[in-house]
Amino acid sequence: MKRYVPFRKGEIVSEAENSRASTRASVGARRNPETEAAVLQAAEELLREQGYAALTMEAVCKRARAGKATLYRWWPSRAHLVLALVSRSKQEMALPATGTLRGDLTAYFDDLLARWRGDGGALPIGPLVRVLYVEAADNAELGAALLEERRERWQLLDHILAAAAARGEVSHRLTIDRAKQVTMALPIYLLMIGQLPAPGETAALVADILPALA
Amino acid sequence: MKRYVPFRKGEIVSEAENSRASTRASVGARRNPETEAAVLQAAEELLREQGYAALTMEAVCKRARAGKATLYRWWPSRAHLVLALVSRSKQEMALPATGTLRGDLTAYFDDLLARWRGDGGALPIGPLVRVLYVEAADNAELGAALLEERRERWQLLDHILAAAAARGEVSHRLTIDRAKQVTMALPIYLLMIGQLPAPGETAALVADILPALA
Numbered sequence: 001m002k003r004y005v006p007f008r009k010g011e012i013v014s015e016a017e018n019s020r021a022s023t024r025a026s027v028g029a030r031r032n033p034e035t036e037a038a039v040l041q042a043a044e045e046l047l048r049e050q051g052y053a054a055l056t057m058e059a060v061c062k063r064a065r066a067g068k069a070t071l072y073r074w075w076p077s078r079a080h081l082v083l084a085l086v087s088r089s090k091q092e093m094a095l096p097a098t099g100t101l102r103g104d105l106t107a108y109f110d111d112l113l114a115r116w117r118g119d120g121g122a123l124p125i126g127p128l129v130r131v132l133y134v135e136a137a138d139n140a141e142l143g144a145a146l147l148e149e150r151r152e153r154w155q156l157l158d159h160i161l162a163a164a165a166a167r168g169e170v171s172h173r174l175t176i177d178r179a180k181q182v183t184m185a186l187p188i189y190l191l192m193i194g195q196l197p198a199p200g201e202t203a204a205l206v207a208d209i210l211p212a213l214a
Numbered sequence: 215m216k217r218y219v220p221f222r223k224g225e226i227v228s229e230a231e232n233s234r235a236s237t238r239a240s241v242g243a244r245r246n247p248e249t250e251a252a253v254l255q256a257a258e259e260l261l262r263e264q265g266y267a268a269l270t271m272e273a274v275c276k277r278a279r280a281g282k283a284t285l286y287r288w289w290p291s292r293a294h295l296v297l298a299l300v301s302r303s304k305q306e307m308a309l310p311a312t313g314t315l316r317g318d319l320t321a322y323f324d325d326l327l328a329r330w331r332g333d334g335g336a337l338p339i340g341p342l343v344r345v346l347y348v349e350a351a352d353n354a355e356l357g358a359a360l361l362e363e364r365r366e367r368w369q370l371l372d373h374i375l376a377a378a379a380a381r382g383e384v385s386h387r388l389t390i391d392r393a394k395q396v397t398m399a400l401p402i403y404l405l406m407i408g409q410l411p412a413p414g415e416t417a418a419l420v421a422d423i424l425p426a427l428a
Contacts, residue, residue: 186395193347211428212396212426
């Protein structure tokens with residue numbers, strides 16, 4: 001397995017890395033949206049064509065016509081690219097507001113499971129979520145990035161559960177964090193054992209989650 | 215990554231494999247208990263010393279003084295060795311019979327989580343369970359072996375839930391299979407995110423599982 005040398009904020013740059021600095025300097029302090037789109041597009045295409053095993057940083061650079069320094073600066077490993085794809089998908093989701101926890105969770109999981117399965121020809125996000133759980137266990141840097149996404153950008157479920165708690169639909173014995181764990185445990189478990197609910201089975205899933213929150 | 219050529223029942227043996235047949239013939243139709251003990255001991259030692267990444271079939275052969283053919287015949291991959299260690303641990307567990315679902319699940323998870331954590335210096339089984347979930351997703355042969363273990367040997371939770379259902383402690387809307395999924399989802403999820411309950415936290419875990427079964 002190839003080892004990548006990520007650029008990290010504040011890291012002392014070795015001479016070998018420094019020789020790449022001219023490319024890196026052109027990146028600037030923010031990601032270039034066009035480069036980001038090209039990189040994520042390349043990663044998605046490679047995943048569709050050959051799966052995660054074939055997703056290499058080299059192949060992404062080549063297909064996206066991006067410099068290595070640029071790539072490593074913003075995505076220190078291929079798992080970070082996977083995280084970016086998962087994150088992009090989650091940020092396309094809308095906050096449901098049906099007025100009930102059952103309604104909100106049904107709408108949330110209808111959308112989330114469709115993305116995990118890759119309904120309608122979309123890139124299946126479920127296998128990527130699996131990759132993140134697997135890799136984050138051995139990769140502290142990825143774990144930290146995942147935590148940051150959860151805290152800053154993946155907040156739909158927090159909002160759904162907080163609104164439900166305010167309506168008295170979530171047991172007082174559960175903190176919002178624990179309620180999130182209880183809500184996500186069964187879907188993640190079904191993802192891990194390869195038994196994701198099919199379209200039309202969301203209601204049955206939610207029916208098995210709700211009692212754990214009440 | 216090295217590719218292993220497993221021996222399977224009824225498989226036509228290639229010439230290269232056939233040249234190993236003299237060793238294999240000595241294995242017989244059943245595992246030799248002494249060889250099995252030596253192999254599992256070697257696998258356990260290697261895992262303790264260097265973790266799963268360093269667990270190779272070669273290293274196990276060498277340390278156990280076992281022939282390659284013997285090893286591959288009974289454990290087609292290193293993940294099968296991990297499965298054997300998990301299985302051995304599960305088979306040491308006793309069936310609780312406290313008379314209540316809460317009591318039985320508390321006893322069951324007290325024991326299981328202690329094994330997952332590796333309390334008292336035992337080999338931590340949790341990371342091995344994680345490996346199995348990860349590898350089984352891409353390895354149909356391992357998936358089949360795992361299913362067989364579940365069906366034939368890992369039946370404590372079936373018994374606990376069936377007894378509870380007979381006492382009216384499990385909702386009629388849940389089949390025993392679904393009740394098992396609902397029971398294991400939260401512990402497995404906590405294992406996956408690296409937040410296993412500590413000793414003394416089993417009661418809180420069970421308190422969050424029971425409502426989902428009622």
